[in-house]
Amino acid sequence: MALHHVTSGRDEGFDDVYSGLLSRRPLPKYRLPEGPNDPRAVHQLLRDELTLDGDASQNLATFCTTWSEPQVKELMAENMAKNMIDKDEYPQTAAIESRCVHMLADLWHSPRSRTTVGCSTTGSSEAAMLGGLALKWRWRAGREAAGKPADRPNLVCGPVQVCWEKFARYFDVELRQVPLEADATGLRAHQLREHVDDNTIGVVAILGVTYTCDYEPVAEIAAELDAIAADGGPDVPVHVDAASGGFIAPFLRPDLEWDFRLERVASINTSGHKYGLAPLGVGWIVWRTAELLPEDLVFDVDYLGGSMPTFALNFSRPGGEIIAQYYNLLRLGREGYRRVQRACADTAAHLADEISRMGPFTLLYDGRGALPAVSYTLDGDPGYSLYDLSEALRAHGWQIPAYPLPPARQDTVIHRILIRHGISRDRADLLVADIGSCVETLASGRRPERVTFHH
CATH class of the missing domain: 3.40.640.10 (Type I PLP-dependent aspartate aminotransferase-like (Major domain))
Structure with missing residues (x-):
């Protein structure tokens, strides 16, 4: 019997990724497969599974680059x-x-x-x-x-x-x-x-x-x-x-x-x-x-x-x-880096102003003078925490970290939002709208469902 009849995941005369052998059973998790599989099927099924990850562009917890030009x-x-x-x-x-x-x-x-x-x-x-x-x-x-x-x-x-x-x-x-x-x-x-x-x-x-x-x-x-x-x-x-x-x-x-x-x-x-x-x-x-x-x-x-x-x-x-x-370094030069970082800084300052106006927050850093970012605390006890707000924002795809400051201010919990190349003013405004919606939901006493991960 030809090898592909046994292990390739492709049926003779019928070439479809989702009807093949590999897609009709759970992907191996603990033991190496006995033989090779159709590369198209492996590629597509892995892509499908990775869509369960968060959208990297909505991960405002990371400092890391999430957008690159095609030449890169x-x-x-x-x-x-x-x-x-x-x-x-x-x-x-x-x-x-x-x-x-x-x-x-x-x-x-x-x-x-x-x-x-x-x-x-x-x-x-x-x-x-x-x-x-x-x-x-x-x-x-x-x-x-x-x-x-x-x-x-x-x-x-x-x-x-x-x-x-x-x-x-x-x-x-x-x-x-x-x-x-x-x-x-x-x-x-x-x-x-x-x-x-x-x-x-x-x-x-x-x-x-x-x-x-x-x-x-x-x-x-x-x-x-x-x-x-x-x-x-x-x-x-x-x-x-x-x-x-x-x-x-x-x-x-x-x-x-x-x-x-x-x-x-x-x-x-x-x-x-x-x-x-x-x-x-x-x-x-x-x-x-x-x-x-x-x-x-x-x-x-x-x-x-x-x-x-x-x-x-x-x-x-x-x-x-x-x-x-x-x-x-060659593509941007000093002026290109200046323009990119200025755009990020301007978006961070805009976001800080919108969050400050929204309440119930106190800005710890307003995005001006240092990194293109915003950090803030929650005023008083409105009946929910910044951890709750982070959880609510995850339902909208946003990843905003909540964490305590280091000693001796560890009793203060903050949010930190990072603006990177690829985060536009429009996207920042969408985030502001979702923060407002989540604050309204939490203030009403409702709680978001927890996000679960697939293993």
Whole structure:
């Protein structure tokens, strides 16, 4: 008997996906199928099942890019087989990665943008960890050179994304998270003196706090550390986690000093697949100058066809995302990025104004001055919570996260709405209408049915 008669899912003389063998039984979930199946049937049935996912464009909880031009998709498909780590076999892809690093170094005002070092990563979390490792290695070398113990490193920060908690746990560093002050949206410079000491490897300043979307005052943080060092205290470097703001501030607030214009800023990470507008899977880390990346952290690999240096937590990964990032840098240029980010910021400010007028909300961040986003709290106790409102909005397809602020403001629950490229003014107005409808429903005492997921 021919193989396709048994396992292909196609019947002789009748070619229909939904009448074939594969579609007439549940898809395998726990055991590999015995034989191959018709690729058209597998493709269609998987597409059908994936329609049960939420609409990515309505996911206003994510910072990540959900819209790309068709040319980006074509470039990624054409370069799908290229392994980014194999720089000897794919030298032009490696050259494109290097171009991106130097363009970002220049955008962030590195004093040696053409000779400094940096690399692509799978995202800003990996990039942040690489920045943290460099801080730890430089601190340890300094302590050992001075004949001092180097076994109790700490890292000072405000409310950070979980990647920094992972870094601290994985690499044996005490994470000193400074509690949020009342009405503050992030770390404040005057809080540093009671937290930094001789064992502090660095201070992390966030350009776009995950919880509130506001920028921490990087220049003030650097100035306070200058003052601490001048008073005889430790000389502590700054790493800027610009996962989101690194592709916003240079275009919308070019006069804001947060980057390598501040001598105390040693390194910066960003996420290309957030407001860098690249598809998922690329982040960046750049050092102020090459000397700030310890040589001990760089490995020479010689079994991929040639000797090459590598510095990453991952090894093999696709090159398409790096190529897509370079496409966007060429396609948009400074003026194009400015226009895209301005459109997002204007939509966020409009959305904030509409939500503020609607009530019963108090804006925590109104979309002006930092990320294109809105965050707000619920006034008093109207008989429902922001968790209830999030659940109600899911019935309309919207994914709006509700969560508590970090210590010491964890009693405050907020909503955060992110405006990305591809979220139009019209779509924002549709969201406003649905929020109003859900508020009316909840105020009447009704509750939405819970959304269930299929496994």
